[in-house]
Amino acid sequence: MTTIKDVAHHAEVSVATVSRVINRNGYVNEDTRKKVEAAVDLLNYKPNSVARSLFKKQSKTIGIIVPDITNPYFPELVRGVEDYLIQKGFTTILCNSDEDPEKERLYLDVMKQKYVDGAIIVSNTIERDLIAEYDMPVVALDRSIHQDIPTFAIDNRSGGRKAAEHLLEVGCTRIGHIKGPDKVENSDNRYLGYIDVIKQQDWFLSSYVVEGNFDQKEAAKVTKELLQSHPEIDGIFAGNDVMALGALKAAESLNLNVPEDLAIIGFDGIDLTEMTKPELSTLSQPIYQMSREAAEALTALIEGKMVKEKENVFPSTLIKRQSTKR
Amino acid sequence: MTTIKDVAHHAEVSVATVSRVINRNGYVNEDTRKKVEAAVDLLNYKPNSVARSLFKKQSKTIGIIVPDITNPYFPELVRGVEDYLIQKGFTTILCNSDEDPEKERLYLDVMKQKYVDGAIIVSNTIERDLIAEYDMPVVALDRSIHQDIPTFAIDNRSGGRKAAEHLLEVGCTRIGHIKGPDKVENSDNRYLGYIDVIKQQDWFLSSYVVEGNFDQKEAAKVTKELLQSHPEIDGIFAGNDVMALGALKAAESLNLNVPEDLAIIGFDGIDLTEMTKPELSTLSQPIYQMSREAAEALTALIEGKMVKEKENVFPSTLIKRQSTKR
DNA sequence: TACTAATCTGTAACCCGTTACACATTATTC
């Protein structure tokens, strides 16, 4: 590995001069610069980021904590972040938390020790006080953490409303909701959006709402139970696409035709929704855009700029497909 | 940020002693150790990984290069790697190459500069000579790079054979193949497996094989064309699950029933295959296991152990589902 | 011409750990 000393020696200058050339700061004579650049090329010198980090106390690295990259919602999120950051000269450390506070803490510890410049966090459990301990720029993505921390998320409530309204529009007369886990902001707000619309209906029963844990199998199970105890239900709003898929499976197992007997709409707009039969209607999130902007905000924070807008709410878009076409 | 000096000062010892306590090496008196540990706890001292890396010339970080985390095959692969490595004390840098040699090179440069300890690479384009330039432990995953580099991959050819045989067994009389991109080891070998079985059939035509680029939309297009020009085809082996899905879409658009009119089988065993209707038969890969073992091999390499087995071939498992049930 | 400002370059301290080496003390062995 060639070091700055090797280059200095080769170019017959001091390491300070080489450093100045590399970083384009301070005065350097044109001829000297050329000599140094020639030596850099000749020796194929690449400055050592670790040494630089040690001095500068920053690493040009950021961490992204997601619950589970295996969940189809997150790859695109991570991709949006990574794409932007690499182009800004940052590398991205991937952290799968499984929503486990211990793991989250572990990852934050590691980040701190590695002089990571900042973190993008998707979490329900991390609190502002914990983040304060680590004293690094943080941006919340998909779920808010605290009003002081810049957040990039979907307007879940209005999305929930749109979903319920759409089901009413296509003629559903009894609409159930497969809700995500309790006390998770996303699922709660989507549920509230549904309630906003449905509570005005005289037929509404609280037993039309069941909890599905954002998981396909679980959603299939609870949907089946729901449809068995409430055969009058002809429309289902699932709290995310994966659960909508579970609902689709449930309908199938009960020999219900979608959309004729049962209309189904999901939430998220992951690619999966185009791959089912019938294709799933959904509330699509601008995932890539959102994550990219989160990454932008993080780099701004790292560069010491204030981000004026703490709350960045993105609209969801209704995508009408076969599963609600009636 | 507390440093080792702070701790030393607090415990009234030298930094060397603190270092010895932290790393549990060298002689340290029991009482001294306790004093130091108390100071560490009190000050919540976490050693600075960057400084350590600089001296040790290793970073407890590895890079993983995948084409695109957004492709449903890779998240599980990455997860297998990350899970194993975090537990071994390594963090994982995620790199999306888009199969672009420039990006691959850029990522390798960054890794080198950050003293990354090793890399796990999924690539068709990276060559051994390039890797040699970087002089770091490398393991190839999913696709081989060179016989000198430990490889963890599926037995694609035998998988291709199993797929073709299965279609014959369920009674298909004309079997087409949607092949992945040319000169990509995986697609070529799956194709060869198909040929191994099909070439003995007197009905075989080379026009039964079309190329689909591992992409759903493209696969749907070429499958449709294939079925239109060869309506006698009643079985399709797609080079991966995403293309099998495209084939399913094509069948649908031609009003063909799956599996009655057309049996379809994919390759990979991603979760998606359980989510379609009908559910897709596929050759399932032990993705998580394979990637975990790749990570194990990489850490072994990093620790200076030789990995005896360069070629680690994993079997695929035939999963029979509705799409080939006839 | 004299003086100030701008340009150029090198020396050395610093970032924060790790460890070779030296020295001191205590334990073991004959």
Added chain:
DNA sequence: GAATAATGTGTAACGGGTTACAGATTAGTA
């Protein structure tokens, strides 16, 4: 009791950059 081994601890160099500071030239100005 002397010699040797084992234990305990500190000093300082080192890893590879960055930059404050000083000193030397050159350019610009009155």
